[in-house]
Amino acid sequence: MKRILSVAASFLVTLGTSLSFAQTDADNFYKSTLVNMEKVSFPNQYKMKVTGNLFLPKDMKAGETYPAIIVGHPMGAVKEQSANLYATKMAERGFVTLSIDLSFWGESEGEPRNTVSPEIYAEDFSAAVDFLGTRPFVDRNRIGVIGICGSGSFAISAAKIDPRLKAIATISMYNMGTASRNGLKHALTLEQRKQIIAEAAEQRYAEFLGGETKYTGGTVHELTPDSSPIEREFYEFYRTERGEFTPEGATPLTTTHPTLASNTKFMNFYPFADIETISPRPMLFITGENAHSREFSEDAYSKAAEPKELYIVPGAGHVDLYDRVSLIPFNKLDSFFKEYLNIIP
Numbered sequence: 001m002k003r004i005l006s007v008a009a010s011f012l013v014t015l016g017t018s019l020s021f022a023q024t025d026a027d028n029f030y031k032s033t034l035v036n037m038e039k040v041s042f043p044n045q046y047k048m049k050v051t052g053n054l055f056l057p058k059d060m061k062a063g064e065t066y067p068a069i070i071v072g073h074p075m076g077a078v079k080e081q082s083a084n085l086y087a088t089k090m091a092e093r094g095f096v097t098l099s100i101d102l103s104f105w106g107e108s109e110g111e112p113r114n115t116v117s118p119e120i121y122a123e124d125f126s127a128a129v130d131f132l133g134t135r136p137f138v139d140r141n142r143i144g145v146i147g148i149c150g151s152g153s154f155a156i157s158a159a160k161i162d163p164r165l166k167a168i169a170t171i172s173m174y175n176m177g178t179a180s181r182n183g184l185k186h187a188l189t190l191e192q193r194k195q196i197i198a199e200a201a202e203q204r205y206a207e208f209l210g211g212e213t214k215y216t217g218g219t220v221h222e223l224t225p226d227s228s229p230i231e232r233e234f235y236e237f238y239r240t241e242r243g244e245f246t247p248e249g250a251t252p253l254t255t256t257h258p259t260l261a262s263n264t265k266f267m268n269f270y271p272f273a274d275i276e277t278i279s280p281r282p283m284l285f286i287t288g289e290n291a292h293s294r295e296f297s298e299d300a301y302s303k304a305a306e307p308k309e310l311y312i313v314p315g316a317g318h319v320d321l322y323d324r325v326s327l328i329p330f331n332k333l334d335s336f337f338k339e340y341l342n343i344i345p
Contacts, residue, residue: 028085028243028323034058035091044103044127046120051107052100052128053079055091060137067142067341068096068135070128070165074322075150075176076114076218076256078106080245081238082148082322086171086333089325090146093334096138100128102151106247112213114254116262118154118176118269125158129165142166142341146333148322149293150174152285153271156300159278160271167340169284169333172321175296177269184230184292196264203261218257230292233319243323272303279305282340286329288316309336 036058041051060066069090073083079099087097102121104110110120125145133140144167147155152173159165182188203214219238220231227235237243238256246252275283283304287297289312301310313320316327 025326026237026242026323027325028081028237030085030088030325032088032092035088037088039107040098040131041107042127042131044120044123046103046123048103048120049109050100050103050124050127051079052098052131053084053087055087055097055099056137057091057094057096060096064137065139066094066096066137067144067337068098068132068138069337070125070132070143070145070155071097071099072102072125072145072147072151072155073099073105074148074172075174076105076258077149077238078245078247080106080247081243083151085323085325086146086148086328089328089330090333090337093330095337096132096135098128098132100124101247102154112259113250114215114258116258116265118157118266118271121151121154122157125155125165126162129162133164140164144168144337144341146171148172149318150176152300153177153269153296156275156278156283157269157271159281160274163281165281167282167284167337168278169286169336170297170300171286171328172288172291172293172318173285173296173300174293175271175299176266177271178296178299180263180266180269185295193267197267200261200264207261214260215254215257216260216263218255221253230318233292233317237319237322272300275300275303276305280307282307282309282336284309284311284332284336286311286313286321286332288312288318288320288327289314290316291318291321293318307340 036056038054040054041049071083071087079101083099087099091097101108104115132138145155145165146169148171152170153175159168219234285297285301287294320327
């Protein structure tokens with residue numbers, strides 16, 4: 001039976017959407033005394049090193065195997081932004097979790113940095129399954145995935161050809177293909193798309209001849225009176241102490257920004273094509289009631305086959321679900337993975 005559910009609104013009565021409140025309940029850099037974390041790395045099929053943080057519940061028992069969840073960060077972010085928070089919170093609930101840096105980002109390998117390659121991004125999720133499924137404390141038949149923002153679409157892309165991902169949840173999902181081709185709410189015209197493609201193609205000549213790498217998109221570095229609400233929403237996370245993180249060897253000038261020459265690769269990315277073939281593995285799409293990205297979760301839900309669920313968080317915007325722990329429905333994620341990874345309470 002199809003289900004379109006919302007979080008019970010009772011606990012949200014006193015919650016506001018002001019910046020001041022966002023600062024009080026946002027907890028991107030949350031640490032837990034109930035969880036051990038260790039840095040790990042492993043190769044993907046392209047022999048590129050993928051780096052992640054492995055979170056283990058402290059009460060794990062020797063000789064037993066546990067369900068595991070892979071967590072992917074928002075597009076342009078790194079594992080320290082949102083992914084670690086989700087991984088920590090789910091490890092507190094008894095899951096082995098692994099937050100990863102996608103190739104070309106954070107501590108994972110790949111040159112040039114900030115390259116767009118949706119095929120390799122999806123491969124990184126499968127490589128994470130390779131790693132987890134060969135750990136003696138993980139039950140390889142009980143591995144799920146959480147994809148946040150753009151990673152939602154990469155996780156779906158991986159799941160279509162990797163049946164080892166047994167349960168798929170997305171948070172504030174962006175379909176990076178549709179967003180690149182059409183913009184939000186189809187605001188990008190075909191002529192504008194062609195102009196973007198032409199500029200990227202010319203930039204390839206420049207870089208082939210040794211020219212400087214150029215970047216595009218991402219989060220603005222300063223706000224102006226003309227800044228859009230979406231620009232302000234991302235700025236408040238990525239450019240303030242709430243969520244700002246610059247990986248070692250990187251610079252704040254390029255964080256969140258993909259390379260101009262590679263960004264058009266998203267225009268050939270169709271993660272929701274054949275999404276129904278993931279069935280009978282379950283899919284959970286979590287989005288905010290006021291999220292500018294809500295259209296992508298609704299589209300994926302409409303195309304997916306059963307079992308599936310669209311879960312709408314009242315009053316939440318897109319970035320709210322990155323780190324606002326009073327809004328993120330961890331109980332829903334817990335029940336979803338315990339049900340579909342066949343965990344007895």
